[in-house]
Amino acid sequence: MTRSKLWRILLSTVLVSGLLLGLCGPAAAGDKGKVDLIYVEWSSEVASTNVVKAVLENMGYDVELTPVSAAAMWQGVASGDADGLVAAWLPTTHGHYLKKVEGKVVDLGPNLVGTKIGWVVPDYVTIDSIAQLNANAAKFDGKIIGIDPGAGLMSKSEKAMKAYDLSKFELMDGSGATMTAALADAIKNHKWIVVTGWTPHWMFARWKLKYLKDPKDIFGGEEEIHTIVRKGLKKDKPEVYYVLDHFKWTPEDMAEVMVWNTEKGASPYKNAQRWVKENPDKVKKWLPPSK
Structure with a gap:
């Protein structure tokens, strides 16, 4: 058998095998x-x-x-x-x-x-309701840490700002990443912070957090x-x-x-x-x- 004929046979075998694998496999x-x-x-x-x-x-x-x-x-x-x-x-x-x-x-x-969506604080923060925010604005540095401005959670947050008359606060635009970075830094230094949050989210597995109660039901239920x-x-x-x-x-x-x-x-x-x-x-x- 010549070398060229042997190569043609080997090549044909490889091509057929590949085709069969393609048909039989995923x-x-x-x-x-x-x-x-x-x-x-x-x-x-x-x-x-x-x-x-x-x-x-x-x-x-x-x-x-x-x-x-x-x-x-x-x-x-x-x-x-x-x-x-x-x-x-x-x-x-x-x-x-x-x-x-x-x-x-x-x-x-x-x-x-x-x-679920709403506003979230570390569990060491001693208030439990959005209605208590104004009285503690200084402890939060007057900021609510948000995410991207086009998010539905942010539009609900804007409504909450008006409904609860949070004139001492500013809703800060950002992203999911900047929000969790700010939360991590605050927890590391045991500072008070309130962020826009949602469940499920990995931050609840990493830190002890709680939702602030929403008596006006701006953020809805489940x-x-x-x-x-x-x-x-x-x-x-x-x-x-x-x-x-x-x-x-x-x-x-x-x-x-x-x-x-x-x-x-x-x-x-x-x-x-x-x-x-x-x-x-x-x-x-x-x-x-x-x-």
Whole structure:
């Protein structure tokens, strides 16, 4: 047998083997097309959106994540620029955004229940209610530490400022990261601080914190995080629609991923892949039935 003929046989064997592996093994990322998910960069939504990305990419989709403001997130799905989001806090936090796009999006219902928003203080702070803030403004340096100005939590905070006549305070814009950094510094120095907060969030696992009571019920009660998709997704990408429709987990699940994401050098996507790998029974419930 000549050397050239031997090489042709070897090459054919390699190509056939590769083809068989491709048919028998999991789909390569991107084989099934592209999926666009949009989200706000809150630690909770970073965790959930990356978990969904990991699941869909394991199925063979190329998933692109786009972090934006809350208003842009809702508009992105309503316009069809994004396929969906798993970051809708309802009925209070994002309720006004939903009203603006009603009829232009599809609400697939809650993917997580038992959430809450409000103002949070370290447990060593001796007041228990928002109504007590004015009398203790100096201890808080007259500041309420907020997050990004477009967040629903911030619009509720602005209403709370007026409802409780907090003229001695200023609501400070920032981000989730700057808020937790300020909280960490205050706790380290045992100073009084009030921040805009939500559950689930990793800060409750790291520090002893409490919500200030809200007698005027500005922030509402328990909330749910919903999945919202664009119109037409069920027809265009039925498998993606199925996963998004069945994606459900618990505050404990989310908190686990969020805590991993606070570790030095953490990769939210790698941590999402880790969670998916370690929770096959939960993930299986989100997947379309095998044909």
